[in-house]
Amino acid sequence: MDELDSAILRHLQRDARQTNRDLARTLGIAPSTCLERIRVLRARKVIRGYHADVDPAALNRHVQALIHFQIRPFSRAIxxxxxxxxxxxxxxxxxxxxxxxxxxxxxxxxxSVDYLHGFLMDKFTERREVVGFRTSVIYQHTHNQVLEPLTP
Amino acid sequence: MDELDSAILRHLQRDARQTNRDLARTLGIAPSTCLERIRVLRARKVIRGYHADVDPAALNRHVQALIHFQIRPFSRAIxxxxxxxxxxxxxxxxxxxxxxxxxxxxxxxxxSVDYLHGFLMDKFTERREVVGFRTSVIYQHTHNQVLEPLTP
DNA sequence: TGATCGGCCGAATTTAATTCGATCTGGATG
DNA sequence: CATCCAGATCGAATTAAATTCGGCCGATCA
Incomplete structure (x- = not known):
């Protein structure tokens, strides 16, 4: 994990579909070198996968929420x-x-909010281990796509 | 957004770096058709981007937490x-x-937990608008990479 | 100094992306 | 019911990228 690996991770977190050639040119290395670095990062499971980021609204998901659950009894199995x-x-x-x-x-x-309400009622209220839950509707959320390595 | 678009989104959410040819073959369509569909999905901002999923541990991020903040005064600007x-x-x-x-x-x-503690003390306790916060350390988190369209 | 090893390079080959004209399909219309 | 039209799809041809691999370089160690 040298600076070159970090740079590769930074760029692939931002845009996973840029061509290997472009990435190599940006980093000032040969395409074959870049490819080998990425191969090793995948083999080491540093890169876990590549995912398309899809707008939830396009999937008819206009209302998002965080649901806070209290579960009892509190055991690993439960x-x-x-x-x-x-x-x-x-x-x-x-x-x-x-x-x-x-x-x-x-x-x-x-x-929708109606769907959310029905969903919570149908899927969670009847479960015995759920002794309570609270709903926080999400007004906005910003996601930091690019995570840098932190120094301890 | 027909069934073919949904299938494309499903596959690209799971693996954004499979080749267009493979995806087309999986879906039983011509590569050029698949490419055009993807082009339109990007132009419509249904696909917002493609991102590499990097193991946080490899970035020296071994401890994750959710921090719950109460902010006052509660105004848009704040x-x-x-x-x-x-x-x-x-x-x-x-x-x-x-x-x-x-x-x-x-x-x-x-x-680390020490880093987290120092981070919270340094970055949040001194801010006037923060009237309180609670920390929930994350033991596990599972992320559903593939979101399907929901029917209302 | 010379040997060795790991990483990097670049040319050659294989494979994929992209383009574009032809074809097909389904819906509207007379 | 036949015709027309627009939009989507196809597939071949072209362009570009991924991948492979033999050789080179530079660091390390005896």
């Missing part, structure tokens, strides 16, 4: 099961298992 | 300013502006 259940719902994009007042925070995106 | 400030910090990957008990939720990733 947490794992609930996490798997939530992650399998098509409305759910991210599941966080966390410390603090809540046990799990789930990011969902739905067509 | 919220916007704080959002811009938070989003500009390299440790921050996502900023959510939300309804509910908290005003903003910020996803951060840092090298």
């Amino acid at each position: 947490i794992e099961a609930f996490k798997a259940y939530a992650a399998g719902l098509p409305e759910v994009s991210t599941v966080y298992v966390v410390t603090g007042g809540d046990d799990m925070i789930v990011h969902v995106s739905t067509p | 919220i916007e300013a704080f959002k811009a400030y938070a989003a500009g910090l390299p440790e921050v990957s996502t900023v959510y502006v939300v309804t509910g008990g908290d005003d903003m939720i910020v996803h951060v990733s840092t090298p």
Whole structure:
């Protein structure tokens, strides 16, 4: 992980579909060198994949929310099961298992507020391990696509 | 946005670097047709970009957390300013502006718990608009890379 | 100093992206 | 019901990129 690797990661986080030639030219190295570096980064699982970023609105997901769950009893099996259940719902994009007042925070995106309400009622209120949840509707969210290495 | 567009989005969300030829063959269409569909999806901003997914641990980000902020006074200008400030910090990957008990939720990733503590003390406690914040350390998080269109 | 190794380079080859004219399809219209 | 039209699709030809691989360079160590 030298400066060249960092630069490659920086550029591929920003635009994963630029050609290897362009990237190599930007970095001032040969295309074959660049290709080999990327191959190693993938083999080492530093690069986990390449994903298209799709506008949620185009997928009829106009309302997003964070749902804060309290789960009881708090055991590994229960947490794992609930996490798997939530992650399998098509409305759910991210599941966080966390410390603090809540046990799990789930990011969902739905067509409308009505849909969100029905979704929460149908999918979560009946589950025994859910002793409570709170909904935070998301007004805005900004995502930092490019993460730099941090120095300790 | 017919079924073919949805299929293209599904495949590009999963793997944005498969070749156009492979994608076309998977979908049973000509490469030129597939290319044109993708061109239109990009022009319509349905596809917003392509990003490499990099392992945070490889960037020395071993500890992640969600920070829940309460901001006062609660005005557009204050919220916007704080959002811009938070989003500009390299440790921050996502900023959510939300309804509910908290005003903003910020996803951060840092090298260690010590770093996280110092970061929070240095970057947030001194800001006047921050009247309080709570930290939820993230034990696990699963991300659903492929979002399907929802029917209302 | 000389040997060795790992990484880098660049030319050659293979493969893919892109372009564009021809063809097809489905819907509107007389 | 036949015709027309517009938009989408196709496939061959061209352009450009990915990939391979043998050789070179520079750092390291005996």
